[in-house]
Amino acid sequence: MSARVICAGLGAGTILATSLAANAAGDGFGLHITERNEDDPRMWYYRFQTDQIGWAPAVNVLLPSDYHTSGRTYPVLYLLHGGNQDFIAFDNLGVRDWTAGKPIIVVMPDGGKAGWYSNPVSTNVGPRNWENFHLNQLIPWVDANFRTYAEFAGRAVSGFSMGGFGALKYTAKYYGHFASVSAHSGPASVRRDSGLVVHWANVSSAAVDLAGGTIYGAPAWDEARVTADNPIENLERYRGKRIFLVAGTSPSPDPFDYANETQVLAGQREFRAALDNANIPHTAYEDPGGHMVRPNRMLEDLEGILAHLKKA
Numbered sequence: 001m002s003a004r005v006i007c008a009g010l011g012a013g014t015i016l017a018t019s020l021a022a023n024a025a026g027d028g029f030g031l032h033i034t035e036r037n038e039d040d041p042r043m044w045y046y047r048f049q050t051d052q053i054g055w056a057p058a059v060n061v062l063l064p065s066d067y068h069t070s071g072r073t074y075p076v077l078y079l080l081h082g083g084n085q086d087f088i089a090f091d092n093l094g095v096r097d098w099t100a101g102k103p104i105i106v107v108m109p110d111g112g113k114a115g116w117y118s119n120p121v122s123t124n125v126g127p128r129n130w131e132n133f134h135l136n137q138l139i140p141w142v143d144a145n146f147r148t149y150a151e152f153a154g155r156a157v158s159g160f161s162m163g164g165f166g167a168l169k170y171t172a173k174y175y176g177h178f179a180s181v182s183a184h185s186g187p188a189s190v191r192r193d194s195g196l197v198v199h200w201a202n203v204s205s206a207a208v209d210l211a212g213g214t215i216y217g218a219p220a221w222d223e224a225r226v227t228a229d230n231p232i233e234n235l236e237r238y239r240g241k242r243i244f245l246v247a248g249t250s251p252s253p254d255p256f257d258y259a260n261e262t263q264v265l266a267g268q269r270e271f272r273a274a275l276d277n278a279n280i281p282h283t284a285y286e287d288p289g290g291h292m293v294r295p296n297r298m299l300e301d302l303e304g305i306l307a308h309l310k311k312a
Helices: 010-022 089-093 130-145 162-173 192-208 223-229 255-277 295-308
Strands: 002-005 032-037 043-049 058-062 076-080 105-109 155-160 180-184 242-248 282-287
Touching: 058 089, 076 130, 076 162, 089 105, 105 130, 130 162, 155 162, 155 295, 162 180, 162 223, 180 295, 192 255, 242 255, 242 295, 255 282, 282 295
Parallel strands: 002 282, 076 105, 076 155, 155 180, 180 242, 242 282
Antiparallel strands: 032 043, 043 058, 058 105
């Protein structure tokens, strides 16, 4: 059924440093590490050279507090940032505090300022294949370098805004990858209102990331690609998975905030109605405010992810 709410010493330091070095990650799966920082016990940073992206994308891997001493294997959350953000967005928002003491690895990759978690139809700046980078390179790299459950029951994906769309898209399109999906102010229906989300993906990517290239093609869309990426057109691929949705009901008069969250709310309502009609359980919230990350919903989402995934 649908749950819906409307409304110390030198010796110790030396041992730790040795332990961290012994667990350092390496190259593989088409990824060559060009920068790294594994000094922090929890937040490890990497930047890669890859033939799928024309610049060097980065990732933050947030480890559980006991990762270096427990020997346990952990579930993984892939946390996807929104438009005009990057891989550090959730660190700035407080993800270290949200996950303190929680037995889960959180992977936060670059997705482009307007990459839309897609392989674009056209680009004038070289490769920007974010979908290939995440699904074919980054996930197997993470599983090879960290103690993860490399299986459906051990993975969740969540995101904000553009990242919420990416989470919904990846979960349906790559059916056996993620047991839980969450969209925080993420669009769930891209063809509604004459395809407003598709048009925005094309316009924003052309302006910010692709120098006139587009995600879905213009003036004619690649219709098969739009259908494959559109959550509401792939309902059955969400069956048997945890679904968590959040949208705002009162965006500010700011045109960006108003346009974004008005479209998100309408699309999520359409998606939820379709899930209800298909008897696919989901949890959904409509909260006051506009297009933003709500820490209380992130914390609730994390608890739900931990309850749903395979335990560490």
